[in-house]
Amino acid sequence: MLQLLKSLTETDGVSGDEGRVREFIKKEISPYVDKMITDSMGNLIAVKKGSAENPKKVMLDAHMDEVGLIITHICDDGMLKFGVIGIDQRVLLSKRVMIAGRVPGVLGIKAIHLQKRDERNRVVKADDMYIDIGARSKEEAEGLVSLGDYATFTTECEDIGSGRIKAKALDDRAGCAVLIEVLKDNYPDDLYVNFAVQEEAGLRGAGIAAYRINPDIGLALEGTTCSDVPGADEHMYSTVMGCGPAISIIDRSSYSSKDIVNGLIDAAEDAGIPYQMKRTMTGGNDAGMIQRTHEGVKTGVVSVPVRYIHSPAAIMDVTDFENTVSLIKEFLKKGACCK
């Protein structure tokens, strides 16, 4: 599983540019699924038939895209201006990026010696930042990159601490990895697994996939906020690292169906899998789009706790990840719960 996480997180795929991630996932899952479709936005929908006599349609969703930047302008002096997709602009300064997978650049900042005292406390807005690729002029820069190229952080996936990994894009390659593992087993219901695009651009991909699939129930897999860090109150942690997969009750985009929440809790308790309830209402995800599709769909959300999502480097506990895989498998094996 660790090699899978390494390959997934080190592949670049900002919202709108998920092709490389999609090709990787296609290769990984093709031995285990009956059919694969790529739709007009690039969602990868994999269908795996179930063994039951009257199988329900269960839609599982994890998004392939990560937060990143897009080049909007090439300046006369060779510097690049960019737009932000999903990132907190405070994490951008003094980072390396890779543009179009091959051109390294840096997000520099005026040296502290050259700053006025009050400047040091002010947030630099993304509109005022620039990427330096070492070009000396507009022409030179145009030879290296193009308008519309995407840029990602260059974080390597590595072991850290005890049983944890550090990587970029764990939100939501962790969710994708969970679904890849889940697909390797067999279940009573028909699985429609959507590896979604453009969730970070505003939950853009899942809706059209849900429309196409028209499922009976839906479950979104996320890498979610884990704020068990200094400066946060316990009830604001959202989730706690090491306490297992987090089940959501309510978030900005959906209210989880009680049947599904209870089904997940039952599956966890019966199989002795540790789990936690997500403590805050923050964040929206693809479940919101699935819930609203057609005549309404019962949905739930299960997340792997990840510290520092939407920033260049995040941390995840490997046992939390493995327990998430186990929980989803157990839940699916019991059969769809909204009878």
Next chain:
Amino acid sequence: MDIFDFLSRVNNLSGISGYEKNVSDVVADIFKEYCDEVTVDSFYNVTGKKSMGGGRNPRVMLAAHMDEVGMLVTGIDDKGFLSFEGIGLDQRILPGQEVRVHGRKELLGLIGAKPPHLQKPGEANKAVDIKDLAIDLAMDCDDVKKFVRVGDTITFKSPVIHMNGNRITGKSLDDRAGVAVMVQAMKELDHLNYGAEVRFVATTQEELGSRGAQISTYDNLPDVGIAIDVTHGDTPDAPKEQTCILGKGPAVGMGPNMHPKLTHRMMDMAKEYGIAYQPEVIPGHSGTDAWVMQVTRSGVPTVLVSVPLRYMHTTVETMDLNDIKNAGRLIALFISSLKEADECFNY
């Protein structure tokens, strides 16, 4: 009918979001001159169908919106002055504007501006809040109430005129200029061979979130979507990286809201036929009908063509006629390049 003639006929009509019927009626008549069939739906979206005959190969839907920014009457005081709410506009343009109030009959009004001698010190340096403004109809309360009620619509009075060279100015060029682009494309297609079934849709309620485009796309079930809107033209007070240059041709949108292969096809056609264009990178919401078209039903691959426009959402919107014409030409050439099961739709 050339572009300026079209705009002269259509521009001064009043039609804020939801109230586009009179614009819709005129646009439908004009579409009938160039399309095989014209229909109007219950939300006043006008659809003109055009093909060379023989099925849909593929079905292409164009969208440009007819609604304009404006206001609604929210109250009538005992002296007959109207309070109002803005729908989509910048409140700083309001003091001193001439408006038309659409009640039982159309009335001319003026948004009063407090003369400088009566302002408090410092007041001149603050923008006037819309709730401190009133429309003066120069009538007393009882007469006003005979014609006007809460909820009546209000539009600006600023018909389109020629400026120097190819420049024009007026209200609601956003996005009736886009509808003009569609009419230009209809004319250009008459000189081309194309297999597509084309649906030109003059949409409604874009300023409230592309509501007309949403239901029209659902209804038309296109294979490809082309949104046509305006984009910010270059002015001294705006950063270069956020504007496009007037006169340098239409802007082609690039980013997650647009299908990459179709977008490259559009730019390739421009290069092949020597039409100047400007790439416009949009990191997220394009602020156009493309945003809803892309995610309708099980998805529609969408491209965006925009025409540079200065001073958006004011009564002095300014554009270059050549940009409008070239946008229409480019889109027609793009349409004629599309074939059934064309590889460029897929990923």
Next chain:
Amino acid sequence: MKQLLKKLTSAYGPSGNEETVREIIKKEIEGCVDEIKTDSLGNLIAVKKGSGSKVMIAAHMDQIGLVVTYIDDTGFLRFAPAGGFDVTDLIDRKVIFGNGIVGVVSYENEIKEIKDVTVNNMYIDIGAKDREDALTKVQEGDAAVYYTTFGGNGDRVTSCALDNRSSCAVLIETIKNLKDSPHEIYFVFTVQEELGSRGASTAAFAIEPSACIAVDVTDTGDTPKSQPMSVKLGEGPAIKVFDQSVMVHPAIKNIMIDEAEKLGVPYQMEVLKAGGTDTGAVALSKSGVPSGCLSIPCRYMHSDSEMVDISDMEGGVKLLTGLLNDGIRI
């Protein structure tokens, strides 16, 4: 009407947990309609069959609520809002859970300024000794609603949940009064409106009506130094022109005005600057549904003591019944 309203406002039904109020509404209308069903999100759909075009009449039955997200070691409950709340409307208020457990809402003592109070530093106190004791009374995921008494003077009534049980009452009375209609009518008591009209969208998708009238409450501009707004309590139901979710279809608006004039029902025109309703969600369904909204003027919305005028509701029933009798066609 008052008795019905009292019963409805004391029914438990926070967004996402509408089962209890749904059963109460169902009992009120049983026998007055041809078919009653519940869909997968919990919308209650009551059909009066007919041979004409389908019309949808919608009123949301959910109310704003507080969802318990975390119970700390000392037995205090942290929560997330289901719906829009002003924190000042919550401080020192009593709330009640579906199982009857009562609590008080307060905030962390170290916060000195009211403007610094946010949902994140508030809690519900159910008087529990510790987490274990709390868990015998409530679970994470349970939702609480305002706990207030229904009261008032004459036609002016105050209670929590007048948004939107007053509209539900209008629908129920209309269902009971309605004799004939050229339409097949779908009365939908929707869910999760306070979370963004989620129930209305999915119900409209299934029903595919040719027109819709939603019934909801709206703000007024008749309290001391209030924000400018023309609607007043007691001057009749309001015919909506605009809110954040919808620019009401002009033809539907005109039909509503004409009917009110015909029946001699006093009415007002409404432009609501902030806030949306189910109207917009239905209007944008599939290929579009011309939609309007009948609004009940309501002061102090989303507080535990909202206020409406029963005569506005009765005018609303007359107008809605008249519209359905005469037909809504554009």
